[in-house]
Amino acid sequence: MSKKSWLFFVLLLTVSIALIACSSDDEESSEEGGGEGTAEEGGSDAEDTLVFGRGGDSVALDPIMVTDGESLKVTRNLFETLVEFGRDDTTINPGLAAEHAVSEDGLTYTFNLQEGVTFHDGEPFNAAAVVYNFERWANGTEDKFYYYQSMFGGFSDDEGHVIESVTATDEMTVEFKLKRPQAPFLKNLAMSPFGIASPKALEEMSDDEFGENPVGTGPFKFVEWKRNDRIVIEKYDDYWQEGLPKLDQVIFSSIPENSARLNALMSGDIDLADGINPSDSSQVEANADLQLFERPSMNVGYLGLTTTREPFDDPKVRQAMNYAIDRQAIVDAFFEGSAEVAKNPMPSVISGYNDDIEGYDYDPEKAKELLEEAGLGDGFDMELWAMPVPRPYMPDGQKVAEAIQNNLSAVGINAEIVTYEWATYLEKASAGEADAFLLGWTGDNGDADNFLYVLLDQDNIGSNNYTYYENQELHDLLIEAQSEVNEDTRNQLYMEAQEIILEDAPWVPLAHSTPLLAGDANLMDFVAHPTGSDLLMDVYFK
CATH class of the missing domain: 3.90.76.10 (Dipeptide-binding Protein; Domain 1)
Known part of the structure; x- marks a missing residue:
């Protein structure tokens, strides 16, 4: 059975089941999420359905309550901003x-x-x-x-x-x-x-309920959510921009393994896949039935060091971690030319980037010297948290963690790799429970404030500042930069801020990647946005 025929069969089956359920009990709710109507009721056919394969499930679908890209990837198409x-x-x-x-x-x-x-x-x-x-x-x-x-x-x-x-x-x-x-x-x-969001819907539901039954003004409306499987959204017929969206339905399908996601694309089970391994790009480009997309690089992948936990409350230990890790080898092995080594917390495309900073070279002997100065010449034991899902800024968190583990072992640090389900990983890391954790950030708005203030300022401890790092001098600089309207003055303030961050070393910046996506050759007008949240209302199949 072809992909399109298979989708049509599934949609018909979904309608039948939904009608039976509604006739038996109109009030019965589903733990998999609500939503009005089905794809067929909206007039969809398989040719107008986009199946988007992604690496993980969403955490919630109320955009204000999440920070993860897998959630915002969906909500971008359900909600609109001023x-x-x-x-x-x-x-x-x-x-x-x-x-x-x-x-x-x-x-x-x-x-x-x-x-x-x-x-x-x-x-x-x-x-x-x-x-x-x-x-x-x-x-x-x-x-x-x-x-x-x-x-x-x-x-x-x-x-x-x-x-x-x-x-x-x-x-x-x-x-x-x-x-x-x-x-x-x-x-x-x-x-x-x-x-x-709809005030009426917010008043009628709790925050958690709204996070599973979102109501916005966007080109698509929510239909259903089967956790760790798929989220279905469909065309909003009363959307205010005439002629949009062009698709009748989008299905976000969770396929954790990058290779499995590419195989699903090649077999026609999905139409679009993110998280393409750099090593697979040539295979995509050689396939006439596929096309490759590059997302503009506006991200950073990093190893965060929780500064309130021993021994990472000592800047010398954090600096030693920076010297101990071979960033270039990690980029060469796992990004294969689709990333540059990071030395600052934000990429060079952001205004205010300090290119004069040299960063930390790979220097295991210097790392050992600093550990000796910190009273840890014999090393120490720690936990190293590895992300369970591929992200645009880090294609394979487990393998990166293993490379870091090997680097740390060479300087006497015994790092035990642990991981959790994605939502739990984020929750526990934000609560300061990790010694060191792999994470990253895709810029939301193209401004230096969105990297430096959001991720590393003391105002944001417990939200996006997972390291619990605080520095009053840095805070004063970042608030001054926020309030400054002269661009040159702002940039100078951000350059000074990056020098402070370099010295305090709450992170080991690893890479700024160029994320890859692949899609069906017949997919038209898809634009990979630098923020990582793609608006799909202009997309169609030729």
């Missing part, structure tokens, strides 16, 4: 706001909203909905709304909170007042986590 990035860059474009204006002092932002937009539950989108969402986030907590805390300096009761007020000045106009200028404010608003 302003949007360009199709292939991080320039600011109209979104749910048709127009915006900024006051001369940079403290007031006024947004005129799009007319005729509705949420997937039929409720109208308006200024009151925007205010509701921002009030929900501003009155939240760090264990729920990580991104809000990271991008806007905390919550409403926190001294560093940037937003003073959000007001609906009329039905379709929203005014933001800031306590101080924030240079990346518009870019922050364009980030996927700040997708506007």
